Amino acid sequence: MHTRSTCRRTRRSRTGLALFAAALLATACSSTDASTSARSASGASLAALPQATPAELAPYYGQKLSWRDCGVPGFQCATMKAPLDYAHPAEGDVRLAVARKKATGPGQRLGSLLVNPGGPGGSAVGYLQQYAGIGYPEEVRARYDMVAVDPRGVARSEPVECLDGPKMDAYTRTDTTPDDEKETEQLVGAYKTFAEGCSTDAPELLRHVSTAESARDMDLLRGVLGDEKLTYVGASYGTFLGATYAGLFPDRVGRLVLDGAMDPSLPARQLNMEQTAGFETAFQSFAKDCVRQSGCPLGGKGTAPDQVGKNLKAFFGKLDAHPIRTAGTDGRELTESLATTGVIAAMYDEGAWPQLREALTAATKKNDAAGLLALSDSYYERDPDGTYSNLMSANAAVNCLDLPAAFTSPDEVRAALPDFEKASPVFGEGLAWASLNCAYWPVQPSGEPHRIAAEGSAPIVVVGTTRDPATPYRWAEALAAQLSAGRLLTYDGDGHTAYGRGSTCVDSAIDAYLLRGTAPANGKRCS
Structure with a gap:
C-alpha cells in the first residue's frame, strides 16, 4: 500500500471492516546472527540452524511460563523471555506477550496451534482473542490449545513507538504524489521524522x-510449551514468518498453513511493483462490480473498468488541490493520500465493496469525507480519540531491517514511475x-532476498487466492515451488487470503490437514 510506513505487508481481518490492511511489501529473512542464514547472494537459500539447541539458549528453552487471567473470558496470558540478540544471548532479554485458549475437548488434544495474522506489526494476541480463539472451527479449537505471541516490537511485546497521535495524523496525510521539488522535500522530511522518532524510542530494539x-522466538515458544513440532497458521506476512521458521527448523515442522503467501526470493522493488499490480487487479474486479450496481459513483452501467479508474484518479486529483473537511470528524480533512488509503483498504475484502461505494458516493456527491476517513482509519488502526496502535511503527521497523530499501533517492523513484504507473x-x-521510506531508516538492513527450501520438512500447505490484492497469486506459486514439501492450494476468488472466508472447499482441506495431518494434493483448486 502507499502509506508512509512504506513496504508495509499485509495482515487479514476476520472482523469485517476492522481491516488490518497492507501496503508495499519488503520481505527477507534477517538477523545479526551470521549463523542464522545463508545470505551470500541474492537468491541464496536460507540455511537451517543446527538441530541441537545451543547451551547458552538452554535457560530460555527451560523457562516456565506463569499463566494469568487476561481479562478476556477463556484466555490466559503470560510473558516469555527471549534473548534480544541470539548471537549474544547474555547481553539482554526482550519480553514477549503470549496468550492461549486451552483445548475445549472432546477428543484427544493435538498440542498447540500458533497463529499469526500478518503485518508485520499485527497483534497476534489481539487476533487470537478477537477472532481465532473463538472463530476457528469448533473441532480445531476442541483439539488444540490456541496460542499467539506478539512478535518483538509489536503491540504488547515491547512495542516500537515512533510518533504520537497528532504527529501520526500529520504523517498519514502527507502528500505521496509530489508535484514539485517542494512537495518532494516535504515527503522526504516526513519519512525522516518518522525514522528519527523510531530511533529515539528504541535504538537497540x-x-x-x-x-x-x-x-x-516461535521455536523458543514451541519448546517452552512442550511441543515436539510446531503447528502454525500464518496469514499474509505471517506466511513469510512461517516459511522462515520452516527454513531454519525444518525438522521441527509439524502442520504449517501459509495463507496469502509471500515470495521471499524477490527484492523490495520487485515486490512493491508486483503488489502494485495486485491492487490494480483487485480494483478492476471492484470496478466491474461497481458499474453493475445502481448508483455507482465512478460510472454508470457499461462503463469500462479503465474509465472507472480514470474517474477515481480524477477524484484523487481534486482532493490533492482541495481536501474535504467534514463536520463530525473533529475538523480533519480528507486528503488525496487518506482517500487513497481508504480505497485500498477496501480492496482486501470484497465484503467491503458496498461500504466503499457508499463512502465514495458521499465524498463525490455530498462532500462528506466521513466514510473514506473511517476506511483509512481502519487501515492505520487509528482510534476515534486520535490514538494509534503501534502497527505502522512496527511495520516499518521490521520491513526496513528485513530487506535493502527499494529506492535510495527521489531520483530513483522518478525513474521508476512509468513502470509503477503501468502496473x-x-x-x-x-x-x-x-x-x-526505508532509504532514511536509522538501522542498516540485515537481510536480503533468498529462497526457502526447508529440505526434510513435513508437508507445508501454501494457500493462494487468484485475485488477492496484497499477496499476488504468483507469490503462492513461487513459495510452494521453493519449499521441498510445499503443497499449493488455490482459491479462485477475490480478497486477501482464503481460510475462513467462505469457501467450504478451502476450509475443509485445511481443517483435514490440521486435524488429521492429511495435506491436500499439490495443485488442488477451490472456488
Whole structure:
C-alpha cells in the first residue's frame, strides 16, 4: 500500500471492516546472527540452524511460563523471555506477550496451534482473542490449545513507538504524489521524522526485530510449551514468518498453513511493483462490480473498468488541490493520500465493496469525507480519540531491517514511475513514492532476498487466492515451488487470503490437514 510506513505487508481481518490492511511489501529473512542464514547472494537459500539447541539458549528453552487471567473470558496470558540478540544471548532479554485458549475437548488434544495474522506489526494476541480463539472451527479449537505471541516490537511485546497521535495524523496525510521539488522535500522530511522518532524510542530494539529473530522466538515458544513440532497458521506476512521458521527448523515442522503467501526470493522493488499490480487487479474486479450496481459513483452501467479508474484518479486529483473537511470528524480533512488509503483498504475484502461505494458516493456527491476517513482509519488502526496502535511503527521497523530499501533517492523513484504507473494507473504513483521510506531508516538492513527450501520438512500447505490484492497469486506459486514439501492450494476468488472466508472447499482441506495431518494434493483448486 502507499502509506508512509512504506513496504508495509499485509495482515487479514476476520472482523469485517476492522481491516488490518497492507501496503508495499519488503520481505527477507534477517538477523545479526551470521549463523542464522545463508545470505551470500541474492537468491541464496536460507540455511537451517543446527538441530541441537545451543547451551547458552538452554535457560530460555527451560523457562516456565506463569499463566494469568487476561481479562478476556477463556484466555490466559503470560510473558516469555527471549534473548534480544541470539548471537549474544547474555547481553539482554526482550519480553514477549503470549496468550492461549486451552483445548475445549472432546477428543484427544493435538498440542498447540500458533497463529499469526500478518503485518508485520499485527497483534497476534489481539487476533487470537478477537477472532481465532473463538472463530476457528469448533473441532480445531476442541483439539488444540490456541496460542499467539506478539512478535518483538509489536503491540504488547515491547512495542516500537515512533510518533504520537497528532504527529501520526500529520504523517498519514502527507502528500505521496509530489508535484514539485517542494512537495518532494516535504515527503522526504516526513519519512525522516518518522525514522528519527523510531530511533529515539528504541535504538537497540530496532536492530533486533527481524523476521528471522521472530521465527526463532516461535521455536523458543514451541519448546517452552512442550511441543515436539510446531503447528502454525500464518496469514499474509505471517506466511513469510512461517516459511522462515520452516527454513531454519525444518525438522521441527509439524502442520504449517501459509495463507496469502509471500515470495521471499524477490527484492523490495520487485515486490512493491508486483503488489502494485495486485491492487490494480483487485480494483478492476471492484470496478466491474461497481458499474453493475445502481448508483455507482465512478460510472454508470457499461462503463469500462479503465474509465472507472480514470474517474477515481480524477477524484484523487481534486482532493490533492482541495481536501474535504467534514463536520463530525473533529475538523480533519480528507486528503488525496487518506482517500487513497481508504480505497485500498477496501480492496482486501470484497465484503467491503458496498461500504466503499457508499463512502465514495458521499465524498463525490455530498462532500462528506466521513466514510473514506473511517476506511483509512481502519487501515492505520487509528482510534476515534486520535490514538494509534503501534502497527505502522512496527511495520516499518521490521520491513526496513528485513530487506535493502527499494529506492535510495527521489531520483530513483522518478525513474521508476512509468513502470509503477503501468502496473497500476490508479495507485502506481503513490505506491512508488511510498517505497522510499526505508532509504532514511536509522538501522542498516540485515537481510536480503533468498529462497526457502526447508529440505526434510513435513508437508507445508501454501494457500493462494487468484485475485488477492496484497499477496499476488504468483507469490503462492513461487513459495510452494521453493519449499521441498510445499503443497499449493488455490482459491479462485477475490480478497486477501482464503481460510475462513467462505469457501467450504478451502476450509475443509485445511481443517483435514490440521486435524488429521492429511495435506491436500499439490495443485488442488477451490472456488
